[in-house]
Ligand code: SF4
């Protein structure tokens with residue numbers, strides 16, 4: 001049996017298992033070389049991080065827990081010297097996506113060849129606007145060149161704009177621009193942390209009036225356009241269910257159509273190996289405690305609290321909450337099988 005086939009079979013089996021978490025995001029470093037206006041991470045950098053062996057041990061634990069999809073992020077995960085070894089190890093166990101702000105990917109091609117997907121952040125087709133958002137001159141050039149290089153090298157690269165008031169009216173153009181070149185687009189949604197938990201694991205989104213979406217009708221229209229475009233454009237990596245949920249937050253009778261599945265369908269791990277349902281709450285233990293804590297009364301109590309929480313609209317959390325029902329699980333399993341086909345390459 002080839003290693004690709006073994007991975008595909010193992011992923012398919014885990015995708016169909018019930019009562020197991022599906023998705024983990026591991027922020028393997030707090031180091032970042034960018035200074036994005038809407039982000040807090042770069043202000044709270046920390047040089048400490050787990051060793052390569054500790055990360056591998058943690059990845060084994062996540063696999064046993066049932067995790068299917070892993071996102072390696074940060075900071076910028078590609079700033080870790082050992083990132084090639086981490087990606088190599090992770091990609092044998094999970095459908096593995098690696099995030100990059102666009103500054104490092106072209107320098108780490110060999111490491112990235114092993115990843116299933118690489119996501120590069122580009123927020124505008126307007127170079128000056130993009131560089132303002134990132135607060136780094138040359139960010140746009142670096143990111144667009146990295147996307148082109150990876151695409152030409154046959155590495156599965158996607159572009160991930162963060163939708164905000166700053167770029168709301170150009171999201172359709174950004175989508176057409178990249179998908180027209182055969183590059184998939186996935187979106188983030190500008191959010192800022194409003195956590196009432198003073199012990200929250202770490203802060204990501206920073207409140208900024210320029211970014212908060214004020215034109216709600218334009219957001220509704222954008223969701224409708226993307227739903228329509230998706231019928232013909234398979235490179236738009238959003239489910240209809242996610243776009244409909246997003247639309248419902250911005251409609252006049254605004255409502256949330258999902259219950260949060262933090263610490264149930266998904267979890268986050270930080271650079272020190274601390275585990276939380278999401279970054280907005282305090283950590284609930286170390287990754288090395290997960291096997292004994294996962295089914296504990298303490299975790300069950302946290303799950304109930306998070307289930308009622310309505311504090312944030314971070315799109316990846318919404319996505320894994322929406323697809324957490326048995327029915328959603330099956331549709332994700334089908335998606336995983338499509339992804340798994342990539343593993344035979
Ligand atoms: S958004 Fe990402 S790239 Fe930008 S400063 Fe924050 S962690 Fe760094």
Ligand code: SF4
Pocket residue numbers: 260261262277278279280281306307309310311312313314317
């Ligand atoms: S809604 Fe869920 S993901 Fe968002 S802050 Fe609450 S528990 Fe965390």
